Amino acid sequence: MSKESALIAALRSIATHPAARGLQDDCAVLDFGGETMILTHDMMVEGVHWLPGQDMADVAWKLVATNLSDLAAKGAEPVGVLLGFTLGKDDTRFLHGLDEALTAFCVPLLGGDTVSANGPRSLGLTALGRATSHPVPDRRGASPADTLWLTGPVGAAMLGFEALRDNTTADSTAFRRPQPRLAEGRALAPIATAMMDVSDGLLIDASRIAQASNVTFAIDSATVPFPANLPPARKDEAMRWGDDYELLFTLPPGAHPPIQAHRIGTATVPSSNPITVDGAVPHGPLGYTHD
Template identity: 80%
Template sequence: MSKESALIAALRALAPHPAARGLADDCAVLDFGTETLILTHDMMVEGVHWLAGQDMADVAWKLVATNLSDLASKGADPVGVLLGFTLGNDDTRFLAGLEQALNTFSVPLLGGDTVSANGPRSLGLTALGRATCRPVPDRRGARRGDGLWLTGPVGAAMLGFEALRDNTGADSLAFRRPVPRLVEGRALAPHVTAMMDVSDGLLIDAARMADASGLTLAIESASVPFPANLPSTRRDEAMRWGDDYELLFTLPSDATPPIPAHRIGHAVEPKGSSVTIDGAVPHGTLGYTHD
């Protein structure tokens, strides 16, 4: 078990409120009067989530987009964001990217906090949303026999990271400026049995959904979409890399989604492994974890 997983397991004892969903979901879901609020918080650290020297305008965009992706997985409408910011030498570029992201996704900045510190910079963002349907989608709702679906390809962020790191001049936009699937999430929310975003890798996130739902998700590799320029020899790597921010969801076996999507597998009774690929248990690390 990674340090991250061990800490989350320990934190569950401190989070008994129903809104926390047992710390087994992308967001907190809080009934508040006649509304249901969706709340999420993600952090990014220099050298872990972005390259040293990377344009801070892209970092700001990604900080907003990754948090809004969590809201998308609940089918939520964004209400606003709160920023936790470590001061640096290129704050003007960060502000430019932040403004671009807020305008693009029509979400207001509501407040936050600033600090100064030594060492690698860390940034945090809290995103608040409003549920558009009830029940709000959950990782825990997949049922045996459900189809497993994905909104788009995995692997583009991996290729974009490598292009940026190696300064090849190839397209790096998928890594630098991901786009949260907010429209798709709202369309899917009334129909799915379970839904989450793919942030740490298709395999590890599918395993998390399977564990939360108490079953196994059987993935068919030939049905998984990949970028056209991804070498076929790197498909397994692409399913483990992460940062793609597509939506992974389940539907009843005879249902089709209201948006374009790819059926990549189905849910089966527990088989001793949370996820299988072409009937076999995948070896090695399934995706990104904080050790």
């Protein structure tokens, strides 16, 4: 068990409010008056989530987009964001990218906090949304015989990271400026039995839905979408890399999504392993974890 998983397990005895969903989801779901609020908070650290020297406008965009992706997995409409910011030597580019992202996604900045510190910079963002469908999708609703779907390819962010790291002419947009699937999430929310975004890797995120729902997913790698320029030998790596921010969701047997998506597997009765790929249990790390 990673340090991250161990900490979350320990926090479950503290986070007992129903809105916390047992810390088995990426968002809190809080009934408030006549609305249901969706709340999420993600952090990014220099050298972990972005490369030293990377354009801070892209970092700002990604900070917004990754938080909005969590809202997308709940079918939520964004209401606003709060920024937690570590000051740098010159924050002009960050402010430019922040304004670009908030304008692109029509989300207001509502406030936040700033600090100064030594060492690698850390940034945080809290995104607030409102539910557009009830019940609000989470990871716990999949059942045996449900089908497993993915909105788009995995592996583009991996290739984009390598292009940026190696300073090549290849396209790095997927890594630098991901697109949260907000419209797709709202379309899927009324019918998805379980849903989350792919942030840490397709295999590890599929295993998280499987464990939360008490099922096993049988994934067929031949049906998983990949970028056209991904070498075939790297498909397994692409399913574990993460940062793609596509939506991973399940539907009842016979149901079809109202958006373009790829059926990549089926839920079966629970077994000793949360996922299989092409009939075999995958070995090694399934995706990214904070150790």
